[in-house]
Amino acid sequence: ETGVTQTPRHLVMGMTNKKSLKCEQHLGHNAMYWYKQSAKKPLELMFVYSLEERVENNSVPSRFSPECPNSSHLFLHLHTLQPEDSALYLCASSQNPSRVGETQYFGPGTRLLVL
Amino acid sequence: AQKVTQAQTEISVVEKEDVTLDCVYETRDTTYYLFWYKQPPSGELVFLIRRNSFDEQNEISGRYSWNFQKSTSSFNFTITASQVVDSAVYFCALSSLILTGGGNKLTFGTGTQLKVEL
Secondary structure (H helix, E strand, O other): OOOEEEEOOEEEEOOOOEEEEEEEEOOOOOEEEEEEEOOOOOOEEEEEEEOOEEEEEOOOOOOEEEEEEEOOEEEEEEEOOOHHHOEEEEEEEEOOOOOOOOOOEEOOOEEEEEO | OOEEEOOOOEEEEEOOOOEEEOOEEEOOOOOOEEEEEEEOOOOOOEEEEEEEOOOOOOEEEOOEEEEEEHHHOEEEEEEOOOOHHHOEEEEEEEEEEOOOOOOEEEEEOOOEEEEEEO
């Protein structure tokens, strides 16, 4: 039990749909992350929120829109996705965003298929 | 730039064999942290160990052990007497601090798929 939950676990959507992924952490952490894991590629950091402020956006297309309403919740809003966006989307959290080497704890991921 | 290389894409062993997963990293930071994570078929990344660049002492936890060698920029992971439940993808990662605003960026290797068979 890592204390990070993600919903839904599986999602199939068409290219014209709008959907949202949700992540919740029960660890009292102050930083949250979205990662994308595609087949045969390393995990890619997409977004970082530190104390509810976005601090990193790794050139992610605008069809992905993150939202962090408080330190426990993180959303990833999806619209007009492409088939190449099909992947496992992982959420993570860490305790102290200003300390190097903080352990990140991951959720189970949302497996997304874009048709 | 940070880089992590896991040259072994897939390893198959028979149960009870020992197996070592290799990890080589590149960084210009003098202070850095290395991690190993396990990803079973369910998808969740499970944290196994964290090691900082100033601590080269090897660590053992049950059947798991880690060998950190700064001179060769390697952080290898050994499973002793492997079991079927060890079958998973194992990721090595390198952490760096995001200076503008906080948070840590993990740079992952491509992972090693370990299959332990009866």
